[in-house]
Amino acid sequence: MDIAKIDQIIENHNGEESSLIQILLDIQSEYHWLPKEALARVGERLQVPMSRIQQIASFYKAFSLVPKGRHEVHVCVGTACHVRGAQRVLDTVQDITGIGPGETDAELKFSVETVNCLGCCALGPVMEVDGKHHGNIAPSQIASVLNNCE
Amino acid sequence: MTMLSSPEKLECARKDIVSRIDPTKPCISVCAGAGCLASGAAEVIAAFKTELEFHGLTTEVNTKGTGCPGFCERGPIVMIYPEEICYLRVKPEDVAEIVSHTIKEKKLVDRLLYVDPATGEKATRESDIPFYKNQQRNILSENLRIDSKSIDDYLAIGGYSALSKALFQMSPEEVMGEVKKSNLRGRGGGGFPAWRKWEESRNAPDPIKYVIVNADEGDPGAFMDRALIEGNPHSILEGLIIGAYAVGAHEGFIYVRQEYPLAVININLAIRQAGERGLLGKNILGSGFDFTVKVHMGAGAFVCGESSALMTALEGRAGEPRPKYIHTAVKGVWDHPSVLNNVETWANVTQIISKGADWFTQFGTKGSTGTKIFSLVGKITNTGLVEVPMGVTLRDIIEKVGGGIPGGKQFKAVQTGGPSGGCIPEAQLDLPVDFDELTKAGSMMGSGGMIVMDEDTCMVDIARYFLDFLKDESCGKCTPCREGIRQMLKVLTNITTGKGKEGDVELLEELAESTGAALCALGKSAPNPVLSTIRYFREEYEAHIRQKKCPALSCKELIAFHIDPDKCKACGTCFRQCPAEAIDGGKKRIHVIDQEKCTKCGTCFDVCPPRFGAVRKISGEPVPAPIPEEQRAMA
Amino acid sequence: MSEIHLQIDGKEVVASEGMTILDAAKTVGIAIPTLCHHEKLEPYGGCRICTVEVEVRGWPKLVAGCIYPVEKDLVVRTRSEKVDKIRKVLLEEMLAHAPDAEELQALAKEYGADRDRFEKEPSFCIHCGLCVRYCAEIKKKHAVGFVDRGSNREISFIPEIASKECWDCKECFPLCPTSALQAAYVLAESLIPQPDAEVSSCSCSCSCSGKSGTGE
Known part of the structure; x- marks a missing residue:
C-alpha cells in the first residue's frame, strides 16, 4: 500500500470532507478494494471519524472491504434481465466459478457480484466481465467467456 | 478555443461551424450508446475507419459515434447520411460491403435493412420503421444528430441558444413563468410540478442555493437517463444552467451512478467543453451570471434516487433519506435550498425555453404535458x-x-x-x-x-423479485421499511416455494399497510408490486397456496419436467445436454427424467427439437410414473 | 416565539414554534410511545412507533410524532384503529429480533402485539440508534456506528476507538432497549488489542480477528 498514492487521491479532491465518497471510489478503482490503511489515512486527512467511513464503505455497493479477484464478473439481475432468465445465468456462473454473489474464490481469480441494472435492458440477460458487456448471453456460452480469463 | 463572451459571438461561432458542414458529404453514424457498444459497436466503428482508409476515403466521408437512437434490440445501428439509410445489427464483417456498395456505388445492402415481420417489407430509412414511426421523438431524435463528445455538433443543431435566450431576453421570473405555463412535471418518479420546487427555492431567503441533476437512474429496467446523458450531455447541462438562472443558484451538482461509466465520461467532457467556451463559470456569455457544476458519482445505492437521500450522499454521507416535513427545495444540501430534477426533466427545460411552453403543451394531455x-x-x-x-x-x-x-x-x-x-x-x-x-x-x-x-412470467415471483431487490436497497433506518420488507419477502418466498398457507395474502396486505409509516417514499411505496399483483392476479397467489401450482410454470420448486413417452423420439439431445445427468436415455430407448436428480434447470425443455416437443413442464399435479422398462424400446 | 394552535386527540393545544407533535402532546398529558427518541439527541424518526395520523388541509397522512413540527390548525390523532394496527405490526416485527426486551413487551401488551407472530431472528438490535447517536452527539467519540444497509444493517463498535474510549464510559449501555449493545461490545472487546499487546497484523478492514485475514 502506497500512502503517497492515497494522499494524491485525497489531493485531487482538495482534501474536502464532502468528497469522501468520491475519494473512496477512486481508491476502490485503484486497488479494487478498500485497504484498511487507506481508510485510516483518509479518516486522518479529512478529519472524519472511522465510524462514518465504515458505514459508507459498507453502505454503498461499489465498495469492497476485502480484496477482489483479478476478474470481476457482474451478472445483471435488473427486472428486464430477470424476466429473460438472469437467474439461470447466475446459477451457471456459480457452477463454473464455485462462488456465489459477493464472494471471491480462494485463488483470487474471480469475484462474482449481482448488479441491479447495467442499463442494457434491451440485451438481457447481460453479464459483464471486467467491464466488457456480454448481451443476450445463453447459459451455454458462459463457460467459454469465463475460460478466456487467465 | 474562443470564449463566447456574448450572444453574438455564440451565433457567429455557430454560423462558422454550420458553414463548415457540407450537407452532401457522406457521413456514417454509428450508435455508440451503451447498448450498441455491448453489441460490438466499437469494433464496427474501428472497422469503418480502417476500411475508409483502405479506400482512401477518410477525408471524403465522416464517421461519427452518436448517442442512442433507442432501437437497442437491433444494434449496432448504423445510419448513412445524407440518404438516411438505416442498417441494423451491423457486424464488422459487414463494413467492407457497406463501404463498397453504399458509400461508393450508392446501392443498398439489403440484408441489413429492417424487415417488417408482419408484411415482409423492407424499410430503408429510419422514419419508415414502425418502431420509430409511431413515436414523437422530441428529445431522443437529437441523440442521433450529434457526436455525443462534440460541443460543435451540439452548437450546430442550435445548442445553447435556449440559454442565450434565457440570459438575455428573459428575466428569471419569465423563465419560471414559461416553465410554469408548460406545466412540466418531474420525469423522475412522482410527477411533481417542476415550477413549484423552483419557485419555493427561489423564494427561500437563503442566498446560497443549489440545482441538481438526478442521474442516479436506479430503477432496474430503465435506461432513458443513461441514453440522454451519454448521448446528449450538453442538453442536460444547458437545462441545468437555465434552471440555475431562474432559481438564483450559482452552484450545481450532477449526481450520476458509477454503473454508467460512459455517462460519467461524457458529462465531464461536456462540462469541460462548456467551461472552455464560457458557457459555464464566471460571467456566462457575458451576461454577468455565474454558475459552476460538479459531478458526483453515486457509489451504488438505489435509495439515493430519493431526493433527500441523494442530497445526504452529496454531502459525503451514507445515503439515508431525511424526513421531508420541510421540503428540500427550502432546506436541502447542507440545509440550503436545493432544486433537484431528473435528467429527462432538465432536457425538457432546454426545449421549453427554446421553443416555448405553447409548443410543449401541444403534446400530451392537460394534466401531463409533453x-x-x-x-x-x-x-x-x-x-x-x-x-x-x-x-x-x-x-x-x-x-x-x-x-x-x-x-x-x-x-x-x-x-x-x-x-x-x-x-x-x-x-x-x-x-x-x-x-x-x-x-x-x-x-x-x-x-x-x-x-x-x-404468460411465462409468474406474478407472485415478480412481487418476490422486487421485494428481494428492496431488501438490499432499503437503507435500513426505519422499522416499517426494513422489517416490513423482510417479513413480506419471507411470505412471498414461502408462497413461491410451495410453503404458502391460507391467510398469507391477508398477512401481506397487513404488512403492506404498516409500511405506510415508513420514513421516505421508497419505503412507503415498497409494497406496491405486492399489492398490485394481489389486486390483479389474486388467483395466481391462490393457485400457489392451495394447489401448490405455479400457473406460469416458472417457480422452480413447484414445477417438474417430464418427457412424454408418446412424443419422445430418442434423439438423445436432452440426454447429452442435461447438466445434472438426470436423463436416462440410449439408442432407440424412450428417455426418462430421474426426478430425484433433476435440478429443474430447463435445459431439456429448451433443447428438445420443436418438431418433437416431448418435454413438458408440469405444475400442481403429480408427475406421471416413468414408463415401465420393457416398454421403453422403440421400434 | 409565536403561538401555534392545533388539535391533538380532540384537545385544543397551544404550542410554540419549533415544537414537535410529541412535545406538544406532552404538554397536555398525552403520551405517544417512543423507542428511538431521546431528549438530549437530535430527532431521528427511525423506529416509527410514534407514528400518528395528521390531517393537513383535509388530507390524512401518517407522520412520525417525534419529528413532525407543529403547524397551525393541524389535527392530530395519536390513537386510531389505523395507528394502533401499525404499531402492533411494528412491535411484532421488532419482537422477532428482541423477544425479551422489557420496553417492547410493555408496549406489546398495550397494543395486543403477539411476541411470536414472526419467526425469531434474535439479532437483538432494533436499530433505534441510541448508542450510535449518543456516542457521536454527546460523547463525540464515534466508537460505535452503523454498518451495511437494508435488512443487513447492524451496529458495530470500532475496535481501535472502543479500546481507548469505552472501558471507562459505557454510558450507552443503559440506553439500549435490548441486550444487543452489550453483545456487540463483548464481541468487539475480543477484537480489541490489549494495551501493550502486539498489534494485529491483519491488513484487511473487516472485523476479523487478524489471524486468518484475507489480506495477507
Missing part, C-alpha cells in the same frame, strides 16, 4: 427506448411501437414505475399514459421503465 421516454423491455418484440406524447395508451406503446409479444405468447402484464410501481393487466391496457391515470391503476409513471411480461 412527451415521455420509456424503456420498453422484457418480453416484447422491439425492445429499446420509446418517446411518445403523454396520453397514448399502453396498448399503443406495446402493440404499435413494441410490435407485440414475441414467440406467439400471450401478454400478461406490464410493470411500470420500477420497484415503487405496479403491474398492469391486459384489462387496463387502454389506460392512457398519464401521471394520474397510472397512479389510479395502482402503479405509477416512475421514471419510465416499462417491463412487459408474458
Whole structure:
C-alpha cells in the first residue's frame, strides 16, 4: 500500500470532507478494494471519524472491504434481465466459478457480484466481465467467456 | 478555443461551424450508446475507419459515434447520411460491403435493412420503421444528430441558444413563468410540478442555493437517463444552467451512478467543453451570471434516487433519506435550498425555453404535458427506448411501437414505475399514459421503465423479485421499511416455494399497510408490486397456496419436467445436454427424467427439437410414473 | 416565539414554534410511545412507533410524532384503529429480533402485539440508534456506528476507538432497549488489542480477528 498514492487521491479532491465518497471510489478503482490503511489515512486527512467511513464503505455497493479477484464478473439481475432468465445465468456462473454473489474464490481469480441494472435492458440477460458487456448471453456460452480469463 | 463572451459571438461561432458542414458529404453514424457498444459497436466503428482508409476515403466521408437512437434490440445501428439509410445489427464483417456498395456505388445492402415481420417489407430509412414511426421523438431524435463528445455538433443543431435566450431576453421570473405555463412535471418518479420546487427555492431567503441533476437512474429496467446523458450531455447541462438562472443558484451538482461509466465520461467532457467556451463559470456569455457544476458519482445505492437521500450522499454521507416535513427545495444540501430534477426533466427545460411552453403543451394531455421516454423491455418484440406524447395508451406503446409479444405468447402484464410501481393487466391496457391515470391503476409513471411480461412470467415471483431487490436497497433506518420488507419477502418466498398457507395474502396486505409509516417514499411505496399483483392476479397467489401450482410454470420448486413417452423420439439431445445427468436415455430407448436428480434447470425443455416437443413442464399435479422398462424400446 | 394552535386527540393545544407533535402532546398529558427518541439527541424518526395520523388541509397522512413540527390548525390523532394496527405490526416485527426486551413487551401488551407472530431472528438490535447517536452527539467519540444497509444493517463498535474510549464510559449501555449493545461490545472487546499487546497484523478492514485475514 502506497500512502503517497492515497494522499494524491485525497489531493485531487482538495482534501474536502464532502468528497469522501468520491475519494473512496477512486481508491476502490485503484486497488479494487478498500485497504484498511487507506481508510485510516483518509479518516486522518479529512478529519472524519472511522465510524462514518465504515458505514459508507459498507453502505454503498461499489465498495469492497476485502480484496477482489483479478476478474470481476457482474451478472445483471435488473427486472428486464430477470424476466429473460438472469437467474439461470447466475446459477451457471456459480457452477463454473464455485462462488456465489459477493464472494471471491480462494485463488483470487474471480469475484462474482449481482448488479441491479447495467442499463442494457434491451440485451438481457447481460453479464459483464471486467467491464466488457456480454448481451443476450445463453447459459451455454458462459463457460467459454469465463475460460478466456487467465 | 474562443470564449463566447456574448450572444453574438455564440451565433457567429455557430454560423462558422454550420458553414463548415457540407450537407452532401457522406457521413456514417454509428450508435455508440451503451447498448450498441455491448453489441460490438466499437469494433464496427474501428472497422469503418480502417476500411475508409483502405479506400482512401477518410477525408471524403465522416464517421461519427452518436448517442442512442433507442432501437437497442437491433444494434449496432448504423445510419448513412445524407440518404438516411438505416442498417441494423451491423457486424464488422459487414463494413467492407457497406463501404463498397453504399458509400461508393450508392446501392443498398439489403440484408441489413429492417424487415417488417408482419408484411415482409423492407424499410430503408429510419422514419419508415414502425418502431420509430409511431413515436414523437422530441428529445431522443437529437441523440442521433450529434457526436455525443462534440460541443460543435451540439452548437450546430442550435445548442445553447435556449440559454442565450434565457440570459438575455428573459428575466428569471419569465423563465419560471414559461416553465410554469408548460406545466412540466418531474420525469423522475412522482410527477411533481417542476415550477413549484423552483419557485419555493427561489423564494427561500437563503442566498446560497443549489440545482441538481438526478442521474442516479436506479430503477432496474430503465435506461432513458443513461441514453440522454451519454448521448446528449450538453442538453442536460444547458437545462441545468437555465434552471440555475431562474432559481438564483450559482452552484450545481450532477449526481450520476458509477454503473454508467460512459455517462460519467461524457458529462465531464461536456462540462469541460462548456467551461472552455464560457458557457459555464464566471460571467456566462457575458451576461454577468455565474454558475459552476460538479459531478458526483453515486457509489451504488438505489435509495439515493430519493431526493433527500441523494442530497445526504452529496454531502459525503451514507445515503439515508431525511424526513421531508420541510421540503428540500427550502432546506436541502447542507440545509440550503436545493432544486433537484431528473435528467429527462432538465432536457425538457432546454426545449421549453427554446421553443416555448405553447409548443410543449401541444403534446400530451392537460394534466401531463409533453412527451415521455420509456424503456420498453422484457418480453416484447422491439425492445429499446420509446418517446411518445403523454396520453397514448399502453396498448399503443406495446402493440404499435413494441410490435407485440414475441414467440406467439400471450401478454400478461406490464410493470411500470420500477420497484415503487405496479403491474398492469391486459384489462387496463387502454389506460392512457398519464401521471394520474397510472397512479389510479395502482402503479405509477416512475421514471419510465416499462417491463412487459408474458404468460411465462409468474406474478407472485415478480412481487418476490422486487421485494428481494428492496431488501438490499432499503437503507435500513426505519422499522416499517426494513422489517416490513423482510417479513413480506419471507411470505412471498414461502408462497413461491410451495410453503404458502391460507391467510398469507391477508398477512401481506397487513404488512403492506404498516409500511405506510415508513420514513421516505421508497419505503412507503415498497409494497406496491405486492399489492398490485394481489389486486390483479389474486388467483395466481391462490393457485400457489392451495394447489401448490405455479400457473406460469416458472417457480422452480413447484414445477417438474417430464418427457412424454408418446412424443419422445430418442434423439438423445436432452440426454447429452442435461447438466445434472438426470436423463436416462440410449439408442432407440424412450428417455426418462430421474426426478430425484433433476435440478429443474430447463435445459431439456429448451433443447428438445420443436418438431418433437416431448418435454413438458408440469405444475400442481403429480408427475406421471416413468414408463415401465420393457416398454421403453422403440421400434 | 409565536403561538401555534392545533388539535391533538380532540384537545385544543397551544404550542410554540419549533415544537414537535410529541412535545406538544406532552404538554397536555398525552403520551405517544417512543423507542428511538431521546431528549438530549437530535430527532431521528427511525423506529416509527410514534407514528400518528395528521390531517393537513383535509388530507390524512401518517407522520412520525417525534419529528413532525407543529403547524397551525393541524389535527392530530395519536390513537386510531389505523395507528394502533401499525404499531402492533411494528412491535411484532421488532419482537422477532428482541423477544425479551422489557420496553417492547410493555408496549406489546398495550397494543395486543403477539411476541411470536414472526419467526425469531434474535439479532437483538432494533436499530433505534441510541448508542450510535449518543456516542457521536454527546460523547463525540464515534466508537460505535452503523454498518451495511437494508435488512443487513447492524451496529458495530470500532475496535481501535472502543479500546481507548469505552472501558471507562459505557454510558450507552443503559440506553439500549435490548441486550444487543452489550453483545456487540463483548464481541468487539475480543477484537480489541490489549494495551501493550502486539498489534494485529491483519491488513484487511473487516472485523476479523487478524489471524486468518484475507489480506495477507
